[in-house]
Amino acid sequence: MSNATNSNEVCQNASIDIKGINKSYGKLQALNNVDLVIEQGTVFALLGPNGSGKTTLVRILTTLLRPDSGSAHVAGYDVVREAHSVRSVIGLAGQYPAVDEILTGKENLEMIGRLYHLGKSVARARAKELLNRFDLAEAANRQVKTFSGGMRRRLDLAATLIARPSILFLDEPTTGLDPRSRLGLWEVIAAQAKDCNTVFLTTQYLEEADRLANKIAIIDKGRVLRQGTNQELKECCGGDTLIKVRIADSNKISKASDVLEDLAAGKLVSYPDTGEITIPAINGPSLMPEIVRRLDAHNIIIAELALKPPTLDDVFLSITGHTALENAEAKQNTHITGRDDK
Numbered sequence: 001m002s003n004a005t006n007s008n009e010v011c012q013n014a015s016i017d018i019k020g021i022n023k024s025y026g027k028l029q030a031l032n033n034v035d036l037v038i039e040q041g042t043v044f045a046l047l048g049p050n051g052s053g054k055t056t057l058v059r060i061l062t063t064l065l066r067p068d069s070g071s072a073h074v075a076g077y078d079v080v081r082e083a084h085s086v087r088s089v090i091g092l093a094g095q096y097p098a099v100d101e102i103l104t105g106k107e108n109l110e111m112i113g114r115l116y117h118l119g120k121s122v123a124r125a126r127a128k129e130l131l132n133r134f135d136l137a138e139a140a141n142r143q144v145k146t147f148s149g150g151m152r153r154r155l156d157l158a159a160t161l162i163a164r165p166s167i168l169f170l171d172e173p174t175t176g177l178d179p180r181s182r183l184g185l186w187e188v189i190a191a192q193a194k195d196c197n198t199v200f201l202t203t204q205y206l207e208e209a210d211r212l213a214n215k216i217a218i219i220d221k222g223r224v225l226r227q228g229t230n231q232e233l234k235e236c237c238g239g240d241t242l243i244k245v246r247i248a249d250s251n252k253i254s255k256a257s258d259v260l261e262d263l264a265a266g267k268l269v270s271y272p273d274t275g276e277i278t279i280p281a282i283n284g285p286s287l288m289p290e291i292v293r294r295l296d297a298h299n300i301i302i303a304e305l306a307l308k309p310p311t312l313d314d315v316f317l318s319i320t321g322h323t324a325l326e327n328a329e330a331k332q333n334t335h336i337t338g339r340d341d342k
Ligand SMILES: Nc1ncnc2c1ncn2[C@@H]1O[C@H](COP(=O)(O)OP(=O)(O)OP(=O)(O)O)[C@@H](O)[C@H]1O
Pocket: 025, 028, 030, 048, 049, 050, 051, 052, 053, 054, 055, 056, 057, 095, 204
């Protein structure tokens, strides 16, 4: 979508400013008064579960959908009134890769280069450079239909970069990839962010947002619930690491929670369905022996005891009192103490 070529020029204004955006599909309000400011040169992650409105916002910012009300500026251009100018400075890798199955990797990139009016030799050189950068050089002459999911994603990302966009939108760039491919893609995205691009990505994984983004906003049912740095968001559920205890008899979860409550600095979360309790690991694993002693003293058998990083579910629970899962039963049965009820 871009033909900007001068990196100094593209860095002049690559910010995103969203004010009071609303969007409904019939009776369903997909976005509810969304306000966000994304500074240029930063990587921003919109983190939310299925159906929370992530793609709807990406489609509005990339001019594919008009908001019902509110305004959004991308690189200083109004996404409705100056849609053409917005398109000239952005790149979009949608939720599902949009590469041609019949063409080879190299042909896909060269074709896109030509669509952006790059000369034949420039398009070829750019395609070669990106195939190398995305570890696709060996597969360059294979038809895309023979590519793995991870290779398709990398090719799709390469295609969005052909014309050197100053703002890159990535809608769930690693969903469906195996852990190794995900790691590879994270490296590529992080490197891309260093090129003075502003990156707006959506994800369902706190780990991904944490790894890539400077700022994260959490969205649920079209509303931005909380925004901040990675650390600020993780703090609300107890920091970088949680201790997870799973007790063998989930009927005893209430008793177990009472017994462990004062170790959790007001941030104990229990999941009665699975018999799990999480407690912030304020000093690493040092609380673990005390947890074992206390539960043992009450004849509560431990099925699992581990350290784990917080997930989107943990952050959701700490903010909303329910998990990200659209499961009414889980919502009713999940309990959190010391929650700051906003
Ligand atoms: N074209 C449409 N017509 C009607 N409803 C829609 C349409 N597109 C999205 N929705 C609904 O709007 C809500 C937000 O959808 P959206 O695709 O923005 O969510 P998302 O956060 O991207 O979800 P996912 O993680 O599953 O991709 C959902 O309830 C969805 O069913």
